[in-house]
Amino acid sequence: MRRNRAAAFPIGDHVLRKLGIFVHLDATHLAELDRLLSETMSVDSLHDIVTEGESCKHLFLLTRGWAVRYKLLSDGRRQILGFIIPGDFFGLRATLFDVADDTVQSLTDCTVCRIPGEDFVAVLRDHPRLGMAIVWSIVREYSVLAEHLVSLGRRSALERTAHLLMELLNRLQLVRLAGERDFELPLTQEILADALGLSIVHVNRTLRRLRQQGLIRLDPQSRWIIIDRPDDLAEIADFSPLYLDQGTPPADSLLKAIRSQH
Amino acid sequence: MRRNRAAAFPIGDHVLRKLGIFVHLDATHLAELDRLLSETMSVDSLHDIVTEGESCKHLFLLTRGWAVRYKLLSDGRRQILGFIIPGDFFGLRATLFDVADDTVQSLTDCTVCRIPGEDFVAVLRDHPRLGMAIVWSIVREYSVLAEHLVSLGRRSALERTAHLLMELLNRLQLVRLAGERDFELPLTQEILADALGLSIVHVNRTLRRLRQQGLIRLDPQSRWIIIDRPDDLAEIADFSPLYLDQGTPPADSLLKAIRSQH
DNA sequence: GCCCGGCATTAAACTATGTTAACGATCCGG
DNA sequence: CCGGATCGTTAACATAGTTTAATGCCGGGC
Numbered sequence: 001m002r003r004n005r006a007a008a009f010p011i012g013d014h015v016l017r018k019l020g021i022f023v024h025l026d027a028t029h030l031a032e033l034d035r036l037l038s039e040t041m042s043v044d045s046l047h048d049i050v051t052e053g054e055s056c057k058h059l060f061l062l063t064r065g066w067a068v069r070y071k072l073l074s075d076g077r078r079q080i081l082g083f084i085i086p087g088d089f090f091g092l093r094a095t096l097f098d099v100a101d102d103t104v105q106s107l108t109d110c111t112v113c114r115i116p117g118e119d120f121v122a123v124l125r126d127h128p129r130l131g132m133a134i135v136w137s138i139v140r141e142y143s144v145l146a147e148h149l150v151s152l153g154r155r156s157a158l159e160r161t162a163h164l165l166m167e168l169l170n171r172l173q174l175v176r177l178a179g180e181r182d183f184e185l186p187l188t189q190e191i192l193a194d195a196l197g198l199s200i201v202h203v204n205r206t207l208r209r210l211r212q213q214g215l216i217r218l219d220p221q222s223r224w225i226i227i228d229r230p231d232d233l234a235e236i237a238d239f240s241p242l243y244l245d246q247g248t249p250p251a252d253s254l255l256k257a258i259r260s261q262h
Numbered sequence: 263m264r265r266n267r268a269a270a271f272p273i274g275d276h277v278l279r280k281l282g283i284f285v286h287l288d289a290t291h292l293a294e295l296d297r298l299l300s301e302t303m304s305v306d307s308l309h310d311i312v313t314e315g316e317s318c319k320h321l322f323l324l325t326r327g328w329a330v331r332y333k334l335l336s337d338g339r340r341q342i343l344g345f346i347i348p349g350d351f352f353g354l355r356a357t358l359f360d361v362a363d364d365t366v367q368s369l370t371d372c373t374v375c376r377i378p379g380e381d382f383v384a385v386l387r388d389h390p391r392l393g394m395a396i397v398w399s400i401v402r403e404y405s406v407l408a409e410h411l412v413s414l415g416r417r418s419a420l421e422r423t424a425h426l427l428m429e430l431l432n433r434l435q436l437v438r439l440a441g442e443r444d445f446e447l448p449l450t451q452e453i454l455a456d457a458l459g460l461s462i463v464h465v466n467r468t469l470r471r472l473r474q475q476g477l478i479r480l481d482p483q484s485r486w487i488i489i490d491r492p493d494d495l496a497e498i499a500d501f502s503p504l505y506l507d508q509g510t511p512p513a514d515s516l517l518k519a520i521r522s523q524h
Numbered sequence: 525g526c527c528c529g530g531c532a533t534t535a536a537a538c539t540a541t542g543t544t545a546a547c548g549a550t551c552c553g554g
Numbered sequence: 555c556c557g558g559a560t561c562g563t564t565a566a567c568a569t570a571g572t573t574t575a576a577t578g579c580c581g582g583g584c
Contacts, residue, residue, distance in 0.1 A: 197415030
């Protein structure tokens with residue numbers, strides 16, 4: 001299995017891919033985006049980048065590695081709200097409200113671009129089309145969260161796990177970090193458990209079932225997963241990728257209206 | 263028990279209360295809001311106002327009654343994402359993306375204001391402060407959804423139910439539809455089950471436990487609930503109301519920037 | 525006044541998931 | 555090369571939650 005597919009693509013490429021889904025971006029936008037993303041930083045694994053309850057003055061873009069967004073109960077139980085992969089923004093709500101309502105933690109070594117809140121505001125003003133593309137990409141998070149909620153509420157452990165794997169496959173493919181049916185999955189079973197609302201042991205059992213049914217192959221050493229029968233997995237999960245890329249671009253009228261402000 | 267507390271307050275009053283949390287609104291805004299909300303309509307109970315997968319060209323504001331936002335699995339299982347109560351907006355994401363990713367259904371007779379998408383865009387342009395207040399109020403939905411997700415993933419049936427009741431108490435108080443510790447709860451146990459990710463039978467058992475512990479009183483006939491010991495209920499639920507009203511107003515710089523667009 | 529449909533309630537049997545505990549593999553630092 | 559830490563794996567047992575089914579209450583139509 002090959003690693004580091006990401007290295008074959010320049011930073012920013014997968015971001016454009018994602019943003020371009022919503023809005024056509026021209027050369028000016030690309031240049032502006034390059035400027036915006038000039039301040040990159042490396043983050044060690046297991047480091048809190050945004051902390052629940054604290055203030056946060058920056059918008060972030062993850063360009064390498066994995067992170068999670070989670071909340072804790074007072075007795076230490078943890079629920080992971082969602083995974084953040086390259087091309088995902090985070091920290092906007094925290095910046096707007098001056099307080100984060102969840103914690104973002106790196107799971108691996110990561111690279112993030114930090115965009116000062118004021119700079120983002122400036123982009124919204126001077127390059128509304130680009131700014132809006134970023135906003136859409138963040139608003140879309142809501143759909144992912146909603147589908148995750150459905151999983152926790154109404155899908156069995158098997159269905160839920162299958163659904164998460166299909167979601168990750170689709171999202172990673174969008175930024176070219178997954179092949180047709182395989183990708184690197186740098187998650188321990190404990191992390192999966194916290195995301196799926198299950199115990200570690202049951203995650204283990206569930207993955208075993210998926211393996212035994214020939215649906216997936218999973219090598220814990222290499223942290224690589226092969227989804228042998230994605231269609232069957234999708235059927236088990238009642239997975240439909242629509243919620244991920246809500247194809248239609250946002251009402252162009254809104255863009256025009258905002259651009260033409262006096 | 264008195265009913266129809268709402269009737270004692272003019273439409274728009276609780277909305278202002280909510281919007282005012284974020285941004286100070288002056289007389290101009292109030293007048294504008296009045297105009298914006300001029301088109302009201304009545305909706306029967308159990309009517310789909312926004313349908314998953316369909317287009318939707320309006321932003322809605324619920325001013326009377328209850329509604330839910332839900333998604334269905336292909337075998338008919340239903341998960342309720344959240345409750346919509348007077349003062350809540352819905353339909354914005356659907357309008358922006360030209361497609362709704364969940365269904366909004368009335369649970370009781372409702373009154374809604376329908377705001378054509380273009381009008382909202384115009385407000386964003388001409389009264390950015392008001393427009394942004396509406397946007398904040400919608401963004402805040404994300405926090406509620408996240409907390410709901412934590413409930414489904416990591417709270418027991420008892421904790422989860424307690425948490426939902428506390429959330430509703432707090433949200434209804436904000437729009438003066440709840441007293442110090444009581445409110446009308448026009449939900450069947452089936453609806454609660456679909457929201458809590460539980461079976462009907464287990465919801466019944468759980469409510470009984472809460473009743474027997476002297477935490478709540480619930481009369482299914484009158485659909486009225488009294489929360490006798492809100493503090494204990496909050497403790498069981500690990501409930502903290504912070505996520506509901508994220509006190510700090512949004513970065514004023516953003517408002518200024520948008521207002522000063524040329 | 526009667527019947528019917530929707531909802532709440534309960535019990536009993538069942539199942540999915542959690543808990544505890546043990547063991548094995550791999551990696552890493554000394 | 556050893557010893558400890560982390561993670562994955564499994565089995566046996568405990569429990570929370572589901573399913574099925576039966577009963578009762580209430581309100582509405584006729």
